Amino acid sequence: MNWRAELDELRLRERLAHEMGGPDKVKRQHDGGRLTVRERIDRLVDAGSFHETGAIAGSATYDEKNEIASFTASNSIFGRARIDGRPVVVVGDDFTVRGGSADATIHEKPLMAERMAAEFRLPIVRIIEGSGGGGSVKTIETKGRANLPGGVGTSLGFHYTTSNMAVVPIVALGLGSVAGLGAARLAASHYSVMTKSSAMFVAGPPVVARVGEDLSKQELGGWEIQTKSGAVDHAVDTEDEAFACARRFLSYLPSSVYELPPRLESNDDPERRDDSLMQAIPKDRRKVYKVRPIVEAVVDRGSFFEIGAMFGRSIVTGLARLDGRPVAVMASDPYFYGGSWTATACQKIVRFVDLAETFHLPVVYFMDCPGFLIGLEAERAATIRHGVRAMAAINQTSVPWCTIIIRNSFGVAGAAHQPAGRLALRYAWLSGYWGSLPLEGGIEAAYRAEIDAAADPAAKLSEIEDRLNKLRSPFRTAETFWVEEIIDPRETRPLVCEFARLSDKVVAPGLSAFPIRP
């Protein structure tokens, strides 16, 4: 005798689980242009690498002989897999089983996925559709009582949803309609991607209609809303692109904070000098330029991976490699408010700098910051509050920091260009231009009496402006060692590659002194 019969039953149960919500629901998923959760996992991870945990968990009915009569799998699927050869945890909602909601969830499954990531120090990819195992009012009837959110026995999931951010990389993919707890699990990540046909919201159109807003899913929480709001980092056309983004993001990060970012071999010469950098900044200070080509000319060819392009747009953030070493890159974008720090740009900086600190990524900042955004709208947005938070985030870092001043550095936002309490490397381009306050308006404030006393106030103003401009050469600043180095912009790549090599000796694995927040 052997265990053949039991093995057959195990295989039968696994087969039933793989049917998910049944052929009709699977067809509906496909007709909607969406993959099933099992197809998603297969396309996300290295071929054949998925090892599922709890595949046969669900709810079954039995006949009179105690044989299994029907089976509905739990709508949370999880397990371990490999991405680019590195182990990860993947957890996904099965929308074909009761819309991914709580009615069919065994809530210990997504919880165990999070715990597995934390305990085994593995990145976790959350594939989210529906309410992500969150509540449906139907639960009141099926359970016969109302759920206290975060009540006895349910709070640990909420704990890991945010606490894991301090330990392992979290990528969240919103593929379909994502609401409630699903939206929370999407936003509580280091990097989130949605497809352009998806929508994400705290509560969907039927619930929102009851507060008087008649909106479609797309109008309420489509990609244009959620990437501009900063709730989701990136939007793509297809699910395959979302999987590619997830893999690429993870390629720059260590598997957990207890490791260092993985270095790749680079075939881009670290001493390469890009001539385009000599022409990159217009001599006319009122003219803008495109900053992404500057970043791309400096970092390893093809290595720049932008994050959050649609939010806080006066700052560009992304990951890149220098001589094969992953780094966090920030760059001002003068096309948006001349590169000034808006309230949303400051929120973006806080989150990005915290990511760099958490995962031991040295920071390179290409700076052209004329200050905080000014004016009534900026005051209403509490720009200064968000601004000092961004400054604090920079000051709290311990990862190596290198700033390239490519043009403006003005005011308090200008001062926040490197951690204030420790030494960073800093290079100013020939186009460097700085001050406590811009001359325009600054002169009127500081020379009021002199201007008012003049016979021709306008002529006096421009006379003072000329006088001050003659003193503003960056070389005079360098002469007094208020800036330590002015460089030929073409030297930037060799210098930041050297910075990345020096950083090897400084970065150390471990928990950040403060846990990152979503």
Place this chain on the structure above:
Amino acid sequence: MGEMPVLSELNAVVLKIEVAPGDRVEEGDTLIVLESMKMEIPVAAPRAGTVAAILVEEKQTVAEGQRIAVLAA
């Protein structure tokens, strides 16, 4: 292809209108120059086409997301 609205991506003042309705433009051509934080910020044609309408005037304030021009195929 139909009409395509061109939106302002930021709050700004219209500094200069570079094209007129009926003009043929290539992708990347400057349609309108906005001013923000004393900087001149060109708004480029998102694709080639004909300018169907200019919806703003010079010195006018525009808000982020506001339609400022319309292109036709």
